[in-house]
Amino acid sequence: MKKERQPYLRQLADFVRTVLADAARTIQGWSLKHWLQAVFILGIVVAFIVFVDVPDLSTLRSWATHCDPWFPIVFWLAYVTLTLFPLPRTIWTVAAGILFGPVEGLLLALTALSVSAAISFLVVRRLLGDWMHPRLVHPAVFKLNAHLERRGWFAIASLRMVAGVPFSILNYAAALTPVPFLQFLLATALGSIPTTAMGVFFGETLTTGLNPWAITATVVLAAVGIAGLVLDAKLVRELP
Numbered sequence: 660m661k662k663e664r665q666p667y668l669r670q671l672a673d674f675v676r677t678v679l680a681d682a683a684r685t686i687q688g689w690s691l692k693h694w695l696q697a698v699f700i701l702g703i704v705v706a707f708i709v710f711v712d713v714p715d716l717s718t719l720r721s722w723a724t725h726c727d728p729w730f731p732i733v734f735w736l737a738y739v740t741l742t743l744f745p746l747p748r749t750i751w752t753v754a755a756g757i758l759f760g761p762v763e764g765l766l767l768a769l770t771a772l773s774v775s776a777a778i779s780f781l782v783v784r785r786l787l788g789d790w791m792h793p794r795l796v797h798p799a800v801f802k803l804n805a806h807l808e809r810r811g812w813f814a815i816a817s818l819r820m821v822a823g824v825p826f827s828i829l830n831y832a833a834a835l836t837p838v839p840f841l842q843f844l845l846a847t848a849l850g851s852i853p854t855t856a857m858g859v860f861f862g863e864t865l866t867t868g869l870n871p872w873a874i875t876a877t878v879v880l881a882a883v884g885i886a887g888l889v890l891d892a893k894l895v896r897e898l899p
Contacts, residue, residue, distance in 0.1 A: 756862025
């Protein structure tokens with residue numbers, strides 16, 4: 660088994676080196692306009708992460724008091740905006756259950772995260788997709804990407820069911836693969852239902868009492884997601 664893995668690991672290392680070297684050459688060839696645009700965008704992202712605090716529950720309750728009856732819209736827009744960046748979305752999911760209850764909270768959270776994922780995916784693919792596409796024929800990733808193009812929804816849905824997988828990072832990574840947009844969006848919406856429901860219901864139990872079933876269900880769903888990833892990896896290995 661180790662002997663079989665060594666050639667692949669060498670291919671993968673070569674793929675990473677090739678992509679990094681191509682990226683360095685591309686950046687070196689940028690015009691001043693491209694540099695200014697990159698610095699501006701990077702500055703916005705860094706400033707957002709550093710200076711924008713994720714609001715705590717008391718702040719959200721204050722928003723609810725001042726914005727009612729517009730608070731659901733304000734909350735939804737804030738959820739969409741903040742989850743575009745690599746910031747934890749757990750507080751928003753739990754807060755949805757506390758502030759809106761299980762039904763409305765789940766609806767708000769699922770629609771917001773789906774829209775956020777779609778925006779992130781489309782922006783990253785627009786900016787980097789054409790540059791990355793010709794590099795996906797490398798032997799180290801060709802078979803995997805061919806699989807993702809056909810059955811990428813299964814891998815995405817499985818990853819969404821594992822609570823520990825960063826939401827925004829998966830959006831960015833998926834945009835650089837051949838996964839079709841509609842498959843990505845549908846897999847995100849459906850695959851996120853279990854963990855989002857658990858977060859919303861957990862938030863709701865904070866006001867009504869702890870429900871051990873919520874904890875049990877979270878563990879079970881994570882196990883199901885991991886099992887899906889194992890099955891998906893097996894399908895990749897069995898490709899001709």
